[in-house]
Amino acid sequence: MAGHSKWANIQHRKGRQDEKRGKIWTRIIREITVAARAGGGDLSANPRLRLAVDKAKAANMPADRIKYNIDKASGTLEGMNYEEIRYEGYGIGGAAIIVDTMTDNHVRTVAEVRHAFSKYGGNMGTTGSVAFQFKNVGQLVFAPGTDEEKVMEVALEAGADDVITDEDGAIEVLTAPAEFEVVKDALQAAGLEPADAGVTMRPDLTIELAGEDAERMQKLLDALEDLDDVQEVFHNAAI
Numbered sequence: 001m002a003g004h005s006k007w008a009n010i011q012h013r014k015g016r017q018d019e020k021r022g023k024i025w026t027r028i029i030r031e032i033t034v035a036a037r038a039g040g041g042d043l044s045a046n047p048r049l050r051l052a053v054d055k056a057k058a059a060n061m062p063a064d065r066i067k068y069n070i071d072k073a074s075g076t077l078e079g080m081n082y083e084e085i086r087y088e089g090y091g092i093g094g095a096a097i098i099v100d101t102m103t104d105n106h107v108r109t110v111a112e113v114r115h116a117f118s119k120y121g122g123n124m125g126t127t128g129s130v131a132f133q134f135k136n137v138g139q140l141v142f143a144p145g146t147d148e149e150k151v152m153e154v155a156l157e158a159g160a161d162d163v164i165t166d167e168d169g170a171i172e173v174l175t176a177p178a179e180f181e182v183v184k185d186a187l188q189a190a191g192l193e194p195a196d197a198g199v200t201m202r203p204d205l206t207i208e209l210a211g212e213d214a215e216r217m218q219k220l221l222d223a224l225e226d227l228d229d230v231q232e233v234f235h236n237a238a239i
Contacts, residue, residue, distance in 0.1 A: 138180025
């Protein structure tokens, strides 16, 4: 099955993450905090915490800092309470945007998210206004040039729902969220290391943006991602 290119978007995001390593660590620590508080500090019994720790390791966070934040969140140490809030809205050309946040002050967060939408040409929507255009899936993306037949064979055998080759040759493996770790482990065991992997909100359809519209949309997405309380930004724009 063919799909639109996501490789450029992934490379852009990774480049920005390298520019702001400290902020990435802050977001991962929040995810560890919420995951450990909700499901305990035992990695073997808490899939969400395992995913957060995987993100921390990928971002080169030291093991002792990871452990400290797990202990802090699971009750060994005092910690701050974070609330998870999702905002939805529209970007340039009617592109759908989902903004997932973790905050200790929802009044501040909603004001900052609304301001970013307004300043860069978007519009805040109500809860549910765009979420129906996305599916919650596990997604693993392999760089162009990866052995497509091997990826497909291993992924489908491990329980993946679909394997998609994008226009630029990148390969996407899609799974149910509950099967993500099993499929990822199987691919890695076969020597197939994804360039990007996680449980995400994947759009059913994309909106093509080019030229000035693409630049304006990227500025809006960057502004949202730069907010301290924002964890993830999902959208259906093909930039």
